[in-house]
Amino acid sequence: MAFLGGRESAEAQTNAVKPIVVKENLAENLAEKFANVSPKLTSNDGNPLLDFMFTADPTAVEYNGRIYVYGTNDHQQYEHVGKDGKNSYEHIRTLVMISTDDMVNWTYHGLIDTAKLAPWSQNSWAPSITSRLEADGKTHFYLYYSNGGGGSAVLTSTSPVGPWSDPLGKNIVDRSVPGVDVDAPFDPGVVIDDQGTGWLTFGGGTPKTKYMPDNARIVKLGADMISLASNVAKIPAPYFFEASDLNFINGTWVYTYNTSWEQRTEWPYTNIDKPTQCSMSYMTSKTPLNPDSWKYRDNYFKNTGDVNVGPLTNNHTHLFKFKGKYYIAYHAMYLQDYFSTKGGFRNVGIEEIQVDEENVNIPMGKATFKGPSQLNPLNPFVLQQAETTAGTSGQVQFEAVGNVGNMVAKGKTDKQCLMVRGADFSKQIPAKFEARVKGKGTIDVYVNDLKGTPVVSLICDGKEWTTLSKKIKHKIDKGVGNIYFVFNGEGFLFDEWKFIY
Template identity: 60%
Template sequence: MNRIVSSLSALILTANCYALSTADRKSPDWDFNNPELGKEWSRLGNTSREDYSLTERGGFLRIKSGGDTLQSSVLSSLVGRPQEHRDFQSSTRFEVSDGATAGMTVYLAASSRYDLCVSDGRIHLRHRVGENSGDKELEAVPTGFIEVKVKGTPEEYKFYYSVDGVKFKEAGCFSASELGGIKPNAYIGLFSEGKGYADFDFFKYREVIPEGSPKLISGNGNPLLDFQFTADPTAVEHEGRLYVYATNDHQQFEEVGRDGKNTYERIKSLVMMSTDDMVNWTYHGNIDVGNVAPWIMASWAPSIVKRKEEDGKTHFYLYFSNSGFGTGVLTATSPVGPWTSPLDKSLVDANTSGLGKCKVPFDPGAVIDPDGTGWLTIGAGNSCIMRLGADMISIDSELKELKAPHHFEANELNYINGTYVYTYNTDWKDRGDWNVGEEVPSICSMSYMTSKTPLDPDSWKYHHHYLKNPGLST
């Protein structure tokens, strides 16, 4: 079962629901970059094709009001997409013009819906279930864009709003059972009514994996997560479980859509999972690095280490790439957090003195040796190593070059049987200059080096490409 948000055909359930299109679109409909809405969308109520436009304002869905109100038998000018999961979250960003009342709705029928909307410059939480209806006025909001979202569970729909897209306030919640229960024939819709029009900037929808770390339901060992795109894994063993942390590429996917570019700049979170048998995996949610460390530019490619300290607790140190500019660190006393940022900036970045040839100080690889000393490697194109301070969040040595031939990225550091083992990914360049004397590594392969005195650049010995590029013939 593919649990990634998919382009499912709209369910035609009532006489007042009209499919909009049967053709796939070249870019994601949730960004409203196409001249027509795709097959995921349906017109609801008495909405006609003339009631909305995707061309009057580029990159926006404009919904024109048709004059109906909450008390009307039909909610006018409404388009929606089916609710695809029992647990989900959906959001949109919009602005109203010329006195329109507009927002987001959970819509089952004209007489069964929950709304969060802007009307007369104020946020309203409304409901209509049969003959029972209500309109709760919350607070005045500034002119311009408002972002709203709804979280659904089998028990309730909970609404939130934000004037800056960062800090959300809870507007209120409604019972799912009163609406008819969370089921596939509910729609998450965007609407405008009364007069004027509203411009919607995007529509996001994703499944939410319930808290409590449920096991995956696919029954497959691979991929480790079958609902979320991840990359760059690192791992640490703790009390019989292997905890894995990864870049949350899914965050970029949610921001730019299927046809957007994975240029990584939207990724500001890391993913956590664990196993005790290497087959069954438990999802522990995301680390919201952008919230924990608001000074970051991005968060990629983590490296995790742990150490039992004088307070009797095991402390976890999670190093990560702060974009290509530097390397940051988060700390916790549990492998699944809560995580904190002990610094208000990167541990090392492009402004750090002594980088030498290591001009891109990201993609960390860390290890703690048997003496309790921490070590950190970083770099792209050229790499370096440093000894960490006793607190694991400071640098306690000069930065020393690692003479890793044809270095590209993917630094990692281990300590095995009295030896420091450094691994990295080789570049894509021609190997005509190879002079190390060992077998020439394939392009974009994994190689390793070893040393017993890590701060001596000449002590590191290149060995082999232990993981050849599987895409190349041998």
């Protein structure tokens, strides 16, 4: 991340700010202009997590009070084939990184370029991540991903946003490994148990039978997390299709997977309902390398198309705990209408779910547009990144600048909007606003909605990064509200901001 410290003071930059004339009808035009650009900007919806690009197949890891979510970059495929093309995944060679501390304002950290990091690989889909504190005093992150359908690869880092490296130069599992007798050893799911041992699940491909496809696999990882330390074992998952994932809850391994589109013609369980087509189910075991130990438990997440959150699609979830609550991350086709496409492009959403840890029961979850509630208010008086948003005016663009994981918003000749939710002005009323910017452009700041006059406006006209500051002339009421940043200017860059009292 970039920081304001060490640069010219905000006061010294005040003279660089030019006055701006605000037209009386600007707010009304803005509300109309942004009305249909996103399901989030002018609503209280929290899903999808990002509304300016397509993402899918989520995984998550907690670090320093934040949850970091990683996903398949469906947007790369969209950019290759266009709105009239299909999401057939072959152009995807990057993974998306985002994070939050409150579950509604998400910081976009950019992309992991697997084509550059692992040029021997073919694609990068469906990541799964874990971390642990190691002897060097650093937290090490291990990110496994599908190298197309041919295998699963792994990247490592000592930061949740990189830089990432390829420690093996090959797949960690593929058909060259004994026991990996499946067509598609992809969609990895990783967990570290209470003894510090890593485990990896994966699988997919042509089913041997409809009811018991025999394509799900699990293996123990070596102490280095990048080698295998056991034989590859089978998981007898009914109507298994893909999307393996793994959790460890109360001494129990919890395996989740996506069921197939096949009709449920066979079902031996009299006290458990058949899983619906292309839904998510889970199994549990105390001895995961013993296939007979796995017990089918239930279906816990239906296809998003079955609950009217976009059309029917494939399914991929990740269960995680953050700040004492359980959540399910998944994907749905939230944004297709907003991007004028029917090509099958997906977006990550999240729902809170109540997990019974004692009995290791996962209740039925449900995809929504609303998403989870905000865990804590956003502090507008500390430095915030422009790439942290709860909603945008749709196809906003960002680019990497400075430190790894830092992005900046790019202006256009047409106005764009960034919004953050739940900013806390209940204790202090700000006197000034400052932002780090570059290029020729403007920022109008609104609080609570896009109506009325901006509380403050900045104009920048400089070739170098500068911090601009201006007094707020329009009162901000005490309370918790949303902040909207309306900006434009071809080539204009917006990095970070804060209010000052």
